[in-house]
Amino acid sequence: MAIDRQTVRHVARLARLALTEEEEKRTAEQLGHVLDYIERLEAVDVSGVEPLSFAGDASAAEAAMRADEVRPSLPRDAVLAQSPQHDGSAFLVPRIIE
């Protein structure tokens, strides 16, 4: 299945990825190949099949419910220390509203 450059550009925008011209071209080709391979799934009869999104232990899902209580979290300084830019109390980003 061929993918055109415009579709690649649209998907790249959704994924917040800037692509070069060269990357756009290569991505269109390579995704096309992979999607050709994936097309084989269309031949599989899935009528009446429930999708499987969790292949784990049902007991885990039950235990996932817990009381809504305050628990200790990471110290703010330790978290901010990993940020490329912060002012000691918040992460800093370029101006959003002009």
Place this chain on the structure above:
Amino acid sequence: MNASLLPLGELARALERGEARPSAVLEECLARTARLDGRLHAFLRLTDAEARSSAKAADERRARKAPLSPIDGVPIGLKDLFCQEGVETTAGSRILQGYAPPYDATVVRKLREAGAVLVGKLNMDEFAMGSSTENSAYGPTRNPWDLERTPGGSSGGSAAAVAARLVPGTLGTDTGGSIRQPAALTGVVGLKPTYGRVSRYGIVAFASSLDQVGPVAQDVRGAALLLRAIAGHDPNDQTSSLRPVPDYAAALEMPVRGLTLGVPAEYFGDGLDPAVEKSVRSAISALEREGCAVKPISLPNSPHAIAAYYLVATAEASSNLARYDGVRYGYRAPEARSLLDLYEKTRAAGFGAEVKRRILLGTYALSAGYYDAYYLRAQKIRALIRRDFDQAFSAGVDAVASPTSPWPAFRLGEKVDDPLAMYLNDIYTVPANLAGLPGISIPSGFTSSGLPIGFQLIGRPFEEANLLRLARAAERALALPHRLPPLVTS
């Protein structure tokens, strides 16, 4: 005797008997790493100062005969996606360069509590996306059996480090075969537990419904001891199981007579290297001689596994990797004009080619108009794949026996430009991830040119004990001659 050359299971015994001392073992490991890792490139960084002080503490506990666990004092390496407090954790990506997590992953905490000596962080394909470790932003790891070949991936550093005896044991993660395939290609034991057996808290996520942590060691007993140390419920991982963790090492030597192996026709078809097939069939025969019944089975939906996997895994990855935006941690592109510009430039410069490819495929598969055709359909095929296994298990099969990888270690550069060829590495390993089942790869022999071959067993959910017992029986029955990779003896 060089205790550091012993397989983990035997080293644990030597430590228990007082025949080896943790600090001495660590020094041997660090010396071998210094001698060999320039050529191998398994480690991205060593934490030798921290390791030396924890080895010293283990010396004292061992001297008092008060070890914290059977692996107290054993040097362990970690794939570079386990958060370790204060230690750079990159997941093989430029976008996380310099990131030093402010907390420990649950498995890292558990290893510390067991007394393990954490030696350093190991190379991997970027965000665990790849089957050769060539997608690491920090250069590839090589295979100690042939330095021109890859060790497999994505846990290539974890497997190569054990194969080259840099450390007796490591942890990796397996989303589509990333522990088992490199274990096969480097001639070591690698186990992917049942989904939910081991906590994923503090692990850089790739595809959350498939990711699972597991051990790599030279011997089955070593893998059993490591699994015991890391498994168990964790309130910080909502998918982690409440089931008790058995003593996996205790039942290892029990006979396997009466257990049934299923041999799926679909795993022995076109594309399987004849040398691999011969070796795997010899391992199956060895288990037959131990008293296992061998039964031909069919897993008819397995030919669809790779296609379904690349939709499910990329869709989840596209969502998981949205967090790398240059705001809270890691790399930020300079000179962004706006917030959107900051995101797009940071991600463009921070991610490598394969990661971008998978984010784009996943975003495409989840985008308006395609969700039903791709993602939902893939989840339905996933259900069919699980159903195939369930049917085999209810017909009396205890474990499915197959090759781990269709071929032995391939050359660096051989598949890196052809994504689809690279994806087919995982043809026999991906189904266990989609179905959430435990799988193990153990060495079954060598090709005529001396490359290791791996044999895979896939078991019932949460029956790792059975799987390890079968793997141990195969290991014992095959009794492969002791052989060190050429790199180690060089």
